[in-house]
Amino acid sequence: MNTTAQKNELIFGYSSGNLGEAKSLFTSMYLYLNSIAAKKVSIFDNMLAQNFNELEGINPKKIKYTDCIKSSDSIDKNKNTSNNPLNRLIGDINNIDWKTVYKGFKEFKIPLSDNDSVKLIKMDPGTSVPLHSHNGKEYILVLDGSFCDEYGEYNKGDMQINDQQIKHNPTANNSNGCICLSITENDVVFFGKFGSALNLFTFIKSFFK
Amino acid sequence: MENAQIIDLVKKVAKERNKIAFSEIFDFIAPKINAYYLKNNLSIDQAEELTQEVLSTIWLKAELFNPEKSKFITWSFTIARNKKIDFYRKNKKNDINEEDIRDFLYENNKSDDYEIESTIKNITQELDENQKKLIKMSFFEQKSHKNIAAELEIPLGTVKSRIRATLNKMQKYLL
Numbered sequence: 001m002n003t004t005a006q007k008n009e010l011i012f013g014y015s016s017g018n019l020g021e022a023k024s025l026f027t028s029m030y031l032y033l034n035s036i037a038a039k040k041v042s043i044f045d046n047m048l049a050q051n052f053n054e055l056e057g058i059n060p061k062k063i064k065y066t067d068c069i070k071s072s073d074s075i076d077k078n079k080n081t082s083n084n085p086l087n088r089l090i091g092d093i094n095n096i097d098w099k100t101v102y103k104g105f106k107e108f109k110i111p112l113s114d115n116d117s118v119k120l121i122k123m124d125p126g127t128s129v130p131l132h133s134h135n136g137k138e139y140i141l142v143l144d145g146s147f148c149d150e151y152g153e154y155n156k157g158d159m160q161i162n163d164q165q166i167k168h169n170p171t172a173n174n175s176n177g178c179i180c181l182s183i184t185e186n187d188v189v190f191f192g193k194f195g196s197a198l199n200l201f202t203f204i205k206s207f208f209k
Numbered sequence: 210m211e212n213a214q215i216i217d218l219v220k221k222v223a224k225e226r227n228k229i230a231f232s233e234i235f236d237f238i239a240p241k242i243n244a245y246y247l248k249n250n251l252s253i254d255q256a257e258e259l260t261q262e263v264l265s266t267i268w269l270k271a272e273l274f275n276p277e278k279s280k281f282i283t284w285s286f287t288i289a290r291n292k293k294i295d296f297y298r299k300n301k302k303n304d305i306n307e308e309d310i311r312d313f314l315y316e317n318n319k320s321d322d323y324e325i326e327s328t329i330k331n332i333t334q335e336l337d338e339n340q341k342k343l344i345k346m347s348f349f350e351q352k353s354h355k356n357i358a359a360e361l362e363i364p365l366g367t368v369k370s371r372i373r374a375t376l377n378k379m380q381k382y383l384l
Contacts, residue, residue, distance in 0.1 A: 016351060042320045043320075043332070043383065044348075045283055046326075047329055048348055058243050060240070060256075065235035068235065089305060
C-alpha cells in the first residue's frame, strides 16, 4: 500500500478545503507537528493560488472597498490564538477525562459532528494493543512519546494509515508511553487468543454509540 | 499587478491604515475572489458577501501577511478558501473555527517562499496541461469526480486514476 500517496491525499484535501471536520482537525495537528507536511501544504496552496492568479476577474456589483473597511475593534481580542488546534477544542491535554478501555490503555472521544470519529489514545509505557486489522481506514498521529509495530517506529509528528490489508500489534515506548490522535472510519477487527471476545466487545459497544 | 507592488500596498495598510492603498488592493483582488466563489458554485449574493468578508480580513489582518512566507496572491487565496470552508460549515453546529486554526498554522509555518517557488517550478514543468487542468478542476474548483468525467467526456474511473497518477507524479518533488 502506498501510504505516502494517502498522506498526500489528506494534505491536498486539506489545502483545497474539502475534508470533513474530523480529518481537517487531524490534518491541522499533523501540519502543526510535522514541518515536512506543513511545507507540502504550502506548496499545494501556492499551486492552487496560481489558478487564482490566472482567473479572469468578475467585478462585484454591490460592494465597494469602503464596505470592507472595518474598525479593528471588530477583532475579538479575547480569542484563543496561541494554542494548537486540538487544545483550542478540548483544552489542556493533561486535564482531560480519560476513559480506561483496559489496563494501560485509555481513550477520549473528541466531540465533533462528523461521520468519522476522532479520539485521543493514551498508552502507558510498554502497553500493547492485541493484533488487529481495520474494517475501514484508521489514521494515527503521534502527539507525544512513540510506539512501534511490525512496520516500524513512530515518533511525535509521524502518521500511520491502516486498512484491511494491515494487521498490526502496536506497543508503546517503554519509557514515555504514547499519546496519539486517531480517526477511525470503522471499528477494528481483532485476531488471536482474545480476538473473538474483543470483537464481541466492539460489536456490543457499537450499540451504545 | 506585480507581487512587489502589492507588498508595498499591504504594508501601507498594515502600518498606516492607508485607505487609498487598500482601494488599489481591492480593485486587484476583489474581482478574482468573486470569480473564485462563482466558479465554486456560490450564488451571486453569497459570492459578494464572502468577497466582502475576505477583503475586510485583508484590511484587518494586513500585518499578518508575511512576504517571506508566501506571495500575496497565495495569502489572499487561502483567506478566501478558509471563508468558504466556514461558510459551508455555518449551518452545522460549529465545533471548530477553521479560519483561526489556519491563521495559526500560517504564522507557525517555517517554509519560505523561495524554496516553495523552486519546488512549484519543478512540478509545473513535470505536469502536462491535462494534468494541470485535472488538479484545477478537482482541487481549485472543487468539482466532483463525476462532474469532471461528464465535462471532459471521459469515464469516471479514468478521472480517478489520472488524478491519483498526477498526485504521485508530484510526489518526488515534495520531499
